[in-house]
Amino acid sequence: MDLLEDDDEFEEFEIDQGMHRFVSVPLFCSFVADDPEWDDKEEGNEAVQQWEDDWDDDDVNDDFSLQLRKELESNSSKN
Amino acid sequence: MAAYLSMGEAHRRIADYLSRVADSISSSDGAALASLLAVSFAQSSAPLSDALSAFPDFPRLAADRYPHLSDLLTPLLRAIHSHSLRRFADAYSSFEKAANAFLQEFRNWETPWAMEAMHTVALEIRLLAEKADRELATSGKNPDKLQAAGSFLMKVFGALAVKGPKRIGALYVTCQLFKIYFRLGTVHLCRSVIRSIETARNFEFEDFPVKDKVTYMYYTGRLEVFNENFLVADQKLTYALTHCNPQYESNLRRILKFLIPVKLSIGVLPRITLLERYNLLEYADVVTSLKRGDLRLLRQALERHEDQFLKSGVYLVLEKLELQVYQRLVKKIHIIQRQKEPAKAHQIKLEVVVKALKWLEIDMDVDEVECIMACLIYKNLIKGYFAHKSKVLVLSKQDPFPKLNGKPV
Numbered sequence: 001m002d003l004l005e006d007d008d009e010f011e012e013f014e015i016d017q018g019m020h021r022f023v024s025v026p027l028f029c030s031f032v033a034d035d036p037e038w039d040d041k042e043e044g045n046e047a048v049q050q051w052e053d054d055w056d057d058d059d060v061n062d063d064f065s066l067q068l069r070k071e072l073e074s075n076s077s078k079n
Numbered sequence: 080m081a082a083y084l085s086m087g088e089a090h091r092r093i094a095d096y097l098s099r100v101a102d103s104i105s106s107s108d109g110a111a112l113a114s115l116l117a118v119s120f121a122q123s124s125a126p127l128s129d130a131l132s133a134f135p136d137f138p139r140l141a142a143d144r145y146p147h148l149s150d151l152l153t154p155l156l157r158a159i160h161s162h163s164l165r166r167f168a169d170a171y172s173s174f175e176k177a178a179n180a181f182l183q184e185f186r187n188w189e190t191p192w193a194m195e196a197m198h199t200v201a202l203e204i205r206l207l208a209e210k211a212d213r214e215l216a217t218s219g220k221n222p223d224k225l226q227a228a229g230s231f232l233m234k235v236f237g238a239l240a241v242k243g244p245k246r247i248g249a250l251y252v253t254c255q256l257f258k259i260y261f262r263l264g265t266v267h268l269c270r271s272v273i274r275s276i277e278t279a280r281n282f283e284f285e286d287f288p289v290k291d292k293v294t295y296m297y298y299t300g301r302l303e304v305f306n307e308n309f310l311v312a313d314q315k316l317t318y319a320l321t322h323c324n325p326q327y328e329s330n331l332r333r334i335l336k337f338l339i340p341v342k343l344s345i346g347v348l349p350r351i352t353l354l355e356r357y358n359l360l361e362y363a364d365v366v367t368s369l370k371r372g373d374l375r376l377l378r379q380a381l382e383r384h385e386d387q388f389l390k391s392g393v394y395l396v397l398e399k400l401e402l403q404v405y406q407r408l409v410k411k412i413h414i415i416q417r418q419k420e421p422a423k424a425h426q427i428k429l430e431v432v433v434k435a436l437k438w439l440e441i442d443m444d445v446d447e448v449e450c451i452m453a454c455l456i457y458k459n460l461i462k463g464y465f466a467h468k469s470k471v472l473v474l475s476k477q478d479p480f481p482k483l484n485g486k487p488v
Contacts (some may be wrong), residue, residue: 006262008391010254010297013290039224045325048317050353052455055370056407056482064371067129069328069415071438072371072431 084133092130093137095145097152101145104184104193112196116181118159118174119206128163131156133340148430150180162207171204171211171224178204186238194248201235201255209262218408229259229268240275246282257298260363269302297330301319301337305392309442309487312341332357339394343369343400346483360465361387372407374440402488405451406460408435409472410480432472445470457486 060069096115103112128424131137137160141152154176161170179201185197212222232255239249253272260268276295284292300315316338323331339349339362348366353359364380365372367373381388381397388394409427412435417424429445429452436443443451452472455461462475 002374008301008333008336009258009262010294010333011327013324013327013330043321045320045331047331047353047357048321050350050356051347052350053208053347053485055348056346056410056480058414060411060418064372064373065411065415068411068435068438072412072435073419 084129086134086409087215089130089133091132092126093140096127096156096173097141097144100152101148102154104148106275107192109189109193109195112193113199114198116155116196117203118155118162118170118204119210125163127159129350131160131344151177151184152181158207167207167210167214168220168224171207171228172202174207175227175231179234181232182235182238191245191248194245197235197239197248197250200230201252202230205255205259208259225259225263229256229263232256232259232274236272236275240272240279242281247278247287250276250287250295254291254294254298257295261298261301266302266305269298271297273302289322291322293319293330296322297334297337297421300334302342304337304341307396309341309344309396313338313345313485316341328357332359336391337393340396343403344396345485345487346403347485367401368404369407372404372409372411373439374401374404374408374436374441377401377404378441399488402455402458402460403483406455406480408432409452409455409461413474413479425476425479426470427474429470429472460488 060063085376100112100115103115104110126172134140137156138153141156142149145152154173157173158170158177161167161173164189181196181200184399185193185363194331197296203463205225208224208228211224215222215224232252236249236252239245239252253276257269257273260266289297296315297300300312300319303309303312303315316334319334320331320338321335325331334348335353336359339359342349343362343365348369349359349362351363351366354363354366361380364376368377368380377400381394385394388397409432412427413424414429416427416431429448432448432452433443433445449470451468452461452465456463459481461472462477462479462481463473466473
């Protein structure tokens with residue numbers, strides 16, 4: 001077990017967003033507590049919109065399909 | 080290098096630090112206390128570290144001035160001192176003593192005014208334990224501090240996860256525990272804290288701070304990936320993605336690293352722009368292989384990034400995409416056949432599939448292909464039946480290739 005690194009470890013959120021009761025600027029740290037960007041809007045981050053579930057179409061005009069067609073046709077001519 | 084420091088000046092600095100800790104406690108100033116307990120922010124406490132080196136009798140100073148706080152202050156000074164000398168195992172041991180004393184005090188305070196300080200202690204003890212274990216491992220000793228930090232944090236969790244105003248701070252500690260358990264490979268220990276968080280009657284999960292909810296959903300989402308509960312994993316990781324502070328790009332990337340295989344397994348593909356944007360191109364060929372029905376490409380992609388996928392624990396999830404790729408390939412064969420000979424399109428000779436696979440450099444005989452097709456039918460990826468004798472797969476005329484529509488295979 002490599003204790004030295006873990007790429008998948010979640011980075012600490014430095015800002016106590018959503019915990020306003022306790023929010024303050026620590027004396028010794030340089031970050032700011034005020035974070036207007038993170039307003040936790042309902043629609044969320046842009047990454048939430050970047051998915052497709054209608055990709056499974058009937059299109060067989062891509063290169064892969066064209067080659068597959070050629071292959072299958074050469075087969076059928078052999079048989 | 081520390082400049083020469085007079086005893087008087089060293090004494091003054093230590094006394095100043097001690098009085099600031101004591102004042103922050105007597106005035107219930109949680110933020111001030113939190114920053115004073117952040118021992119690993121070395122640059123901030125450098126003047127204090129120099130003073131501790133110049134004034135070795137500092138433990139007595141703490142005990143004399145603040146006898147009622149000496150259980151906290153003495154080991155705290157020792158921890159800061161050892162940390163500045165980069166003796167991390169010593170620093171950890173002292174800090175753990177201070178942390179226990181602090182927890183004792185914290186339990187007695189009725190209001191959660193010191194929550195930020197408690198959280199600082201929770202974070203610090205984990206970070207110190209990691210440094211200590213690194214040091215212990217290098218010198219051939221048993222690195223057991225992170226585990227000890229986990230035990231301490233369970234005590235903190237116990238003090239917070241109770242009815243009352245302190246509960247709001249419990250999720251942060253839960254997340255620190257997750258980080259420890261994932262690092263140590265003891266994720267089964269997450270279960271009892273999760274149960275305690277999720278079965279609470281008097282506290283709504285939504286009332287926890289956003290940053291803690293996001294972290295919690297990331298880790299519990301990953302656990303669901305390991306357990307192959309892809310629907311729940313999808314929910315949790317999507318929650319994390321939606322609510323994550325967009326400024327934390329590296330965390331968005333981490334969430335996506337697990338959400339992408341989960342989405343793939345329920346038939347939803349990420350756009351290539353997403354993979355580019357977050358530098359997750361190791362998934363690009365996997366996505367293309369699904370779109371094409373290109374089994375060879377899937378296998379190549381898995382082989383090329385094997386170490387990476389195994390390390391994150393998503394390899395098995397991706398390997399299972401094979402069935403979807405087979406489905407896509409058979410569908411393409413069907414469409415090509417339909418264009419040529421519509422009347423016979425719903426009959427697929429297994430031999431044709433064998434040929435297609437051979438073209439993809441995958442060696443399989445008719446029996447093996449029949450086996451795979453049986454599996455696809457069983458998993459409802461293909462609707463149809465076999466004409467076993469004639470070695471033909473007969474497709475249903477209605478919706479022969481059902482879409483997953485967000486359901487796992």
